[in-house]
Amino acid sequence: MKVLIAGNSQASPLMLALRGNLFPRDSGLVLAFNVTPGGTGPHFGIENGKLKVLDHSGPYAPHVSPADVADMRISDFDAIVVSALGFVDGGFAYPSTLVSRTVVAEFGPKPALGDVPMISQSCFRDILSTALESHPGFRFLRLLQQGYTGRILVQPFPYLSDVMIDRADWRIRRQYEDALGFHEYLNGTRDNFLERLCTTTLVELLPRPQLEARAPFFAPAAIMSERDGLHPKPEYGALVLEGIRNAVL
Amino acid sequence: MPAADFWRPKWQIQKTDKIATAGSCFAQHIGKRLRGAAFEVLDYEPPPKDLPASLHGKHGYSLYSARHGNIYTVRQFLQLAQEAFGEAPANSEVWEHGGRFVDALRPTLDPEGHGTVEAVHLHRERHLGAVKRLFQTADIYVFTLGLTESWERVSDGRVYPVCPGTVVGRFDDTQHRFRNQTFFDAYEDFLKLRDLAARHRWDNNQLRFMLTVSPVPLTATAAGCHVMQATVYSKSVLRAVAGQLATKFDDVDYFPAYEIITNPWGSYPAYTSNLRSVAEEGVDLVMETFLRAQGVDAGRRKADLAAESVTFATAPEADNDEAASTVVCEDALLEAFGPRSA
Numbered sequence: 001m002k003v004l005i006a007g008n009s010q011a012s013p014l015m016l017a018l019r020g021n022l023f024p025r026d027s028g029l030v031l032a033f034n035v036t037p038g039g040t041g042p043h044f045g046i047e048n049g050k051l052k053v054l055d056h057s058g059p060y061a062p063h064v065s066p067a068d069v070a071d072m073r074i075s076d077f078d079a080i081v082v083s084a085l086g087f088v089d090g091g092f093a094y095p096s097t098l099v100s101r102t103v104v105a106e107f108g109p110k111p112a113l114g115d116v117p118m119i120s121q122s123c124f125r126d127i128l129s130t131a132l133e134s135h136p137g138f139r140f141l142r143l144l145q146q147g148y149t150g151r152i153l154v155q156p157f158p159y160l161s162d163v164m165i166d167r168a169d170w171r172i173r174r175q176y177e178d179a180l181g182f183h184e185y186l187n188g189t190r191d192n193f194l195e196r197l198c199t200t201t202l203v204e205l206l207p208r209p210q211l212e213a214r215a216p217f218f219a220p221a222a223i224m225s226e227r228d229g230l231h232p233k234p235e236y237g238a239l240v241l242e243g244i245r246n247a248v249l
Numbered sequence: 250m251p252a253a254d255f256w257r258p259k260w261q262i263q264k265t266d267k268i269a270t271a272g273s274c275f276a277q278h279i280g281k282r283l284r285g286a287a288f289e290v291l292d293y294e295p296p297p298k299d300l301p302a303s304l305h306g307k308h309g310y311s312l313y314s315a316r317h318g319n320i321y322t323v324r325q326f327l328q329l330a331q332e333a334f335g336e337a338p339a340n341s342e343v344w345e346h347g348g349r350f351v352d353a354l355r356p357t358l359d360p361e362g363h364g365t366v367e368a369v370h371l372h373r374e375r376h377l378g379a380v381k382r383l384f385q386t387a388d389i390y391v392f393t394l395g396l397t398e399s400w401e402r403v404s405d406g407r408v409y410p411v412c413p414g415t416v417v418g419r420f421d422d423t424q425h426r427f428r429n430q431t432f433f434d435a436y437e438d439f440l441k442l443r444d445l446a447a448r449h450r451w452d453n454n455q456l457r458f459m460l461t462v463s464p465v466p467l468t469a470t471a472a473g474c475h476v477m478q479a480t481v482y483s484k485s486v487l488r489a490v491a492g493q494l495a496t497k498f499d500d501v502d503y504f505p506a507y508e509i510i511t512n513p514w515g516s517y518p519a520y521t522s523n524l525r526s527v528a529e530e531g532v533d534l535v536m537e538t539f540l541r542a543q544g545v546d547a548g549r550r551k552a553d554l555a556a557e558s559v560t561f562a563t564a565p566e567a568d569n570d571e572a573a574s575t576v577v578c579e580d581a582l583l584e585a586f587g588p589r590s591a
Binding site for chain 1: 295297298299300301304307308359360361362363364365367368369371372375
């Protein structure tokens with residue numbers, strides 16, 4: 001079964017799992033990767049039946065495996081996995097305007113944020129949905145639905161490392177007294193959006209690896225990068241690949 | 250009489266004048282059109298940058314200069330200003346609905362309410378700050394008088410924007426009562442409002458008021474008479490109050506939007522098919538009259554309006570009735586859900 005992973009940097013752990021032999025080469029899957037950086041991606045269009053990187057320059061230059069994957073037609077693959085959709089919070093390492101431009105009263109915004117617009121939860125949900133739909137990754141998913149007849153699977157964006165719980169420089173911690181409450185609300189709302197989108201568009205949503213963290217909607221620190229707490233380690237990638245195999249075989 | 254003669258304003262609004270808007274649902278048209286004509290219309294509770302324009306109304310944004318929703322009576326407006334300046338107790342009444350909580354004085358503003366009572370209070374605190382700044386900094390307040398009928402809290406006379414129990418909340422006749430305000434009620438309330446505004450200015454410029462009366466008829470009445478009679482009573486009182494104030498005070502003007510829509514000589518459709526919402530043609534004429542009298546260049550105004558119509562045409566609601574319904578009006582909700590009928 002030929003599977004294309006069209007992804008953003010969250011596809012890296014999958015590749016590393018393969019290279020590190022954390023996932024068997026004889027799994028029955030023939031995997032190809034076409035990946036562009038940037039959490040809101042992947043930044044692809046579709047042209048002449050092939051993936052076309054929207055911006056080759058600068059930060060969006062693609063990473064591929066095998067080398068000729070860009071020349072392959074998407075119809076050559078039995079399934080395409082979009083990895084990973086639903087970026088909403090960059091933790092302590094990456095700024096997220098979705099988080100910083102407004103505050104939600106229920107979670108105790110810090111008094112210093114008096115000038116930041118306070119909005120209701122339903123308003124925040126509409127903003128989040130609008131933001132996600134405008135992400136290049138979701139736009140690519142729509143294109144894929146129109147131009148590809150094989151199976152489409154979506155990997156949900158991994159949860160942040162639970163190291164955030166202790167980090168004073170986590171943006172959400174700096175904004176809210178009840179940082180964990182907002183984090184849960186943010187991630188729960190995003191997950192609902194993903195589930196609804198996939199259900200209504202008949203796209204398959206891959207399950208998240210079942211991992212026990214110190215609080216809901218986090219990933220355990222041991223399986224996440226210490227550098228940013230946002231990117232998982234190859235062990236996580238292996239679990240995602242396992243999920244893909246279970247879904248398509 | 251040519252439309253240009255419908256109104257001779259007392260004063261010209263300058264492009265540098267800061268305009269605030271409030272009132273019943275018809276006032277939403279005025280704010281939008283003034284903004285479209287490049288007047289400086291204040292918005293101290295603006296929509297978040299990332300919220301699409303098509304969703305502003307759903308969340309109570311871009312309707313007025315602050316996020317108070319419709320203000321139907323002068324008393325409601327006065328009490329809001331008094332609360333903002335600490336001259337009346339802060340409202341702490343919160344209604345619970347399906348495990349969510351809403352501000353009893355802004356019950357329809359947030360479609361799903363809030364998760365906690367504290368969140369309601371935090372939002373109200375910010376809202377009052379915005380209202381306060383409007384009274385301190387606006388040069389002109391455009392206020393559309395909508396109703397005389399109101400529902401008030403028995404304990405302190407605080408007026409609700411809608412009858413408790415209709416859209417949300419629970420009606421309790423030991424706590425809530427009907428009051429149909431008289432000429433003297435509305436007139437004296439306005440004098441108090443004007444006095445309050447004068448006492449709290451940041452500069453020496455007097456706040457001016459541009460009054461209009463909403464041409465939108467009542468949907469229902471609690472006055473014990475037919476809704477037709479109730480409408481005529483309400484509009485007559487409000488028109489007389491506005492006229493008396495404009496006659497007496499140089500800083501108060503009256504713009505005859507009500508007459509332009511309701512006069513029997515018009516050759517245009519004044520109302521949409523529900524016989525209640527003002528037709529776009531009527532709104533066009535009202536605002537054309539307003540802007541022309543204010544010396545706004547007709548060519549540029551048309552371009553502005555065209556640009557505005559493009560903005561709204563992109564919204565899914567396109568036909569006339571639905572376009573009219575984008576003006577947020579609790580009365581329409583009452584029509585659908587309210588227990589009262591004439």
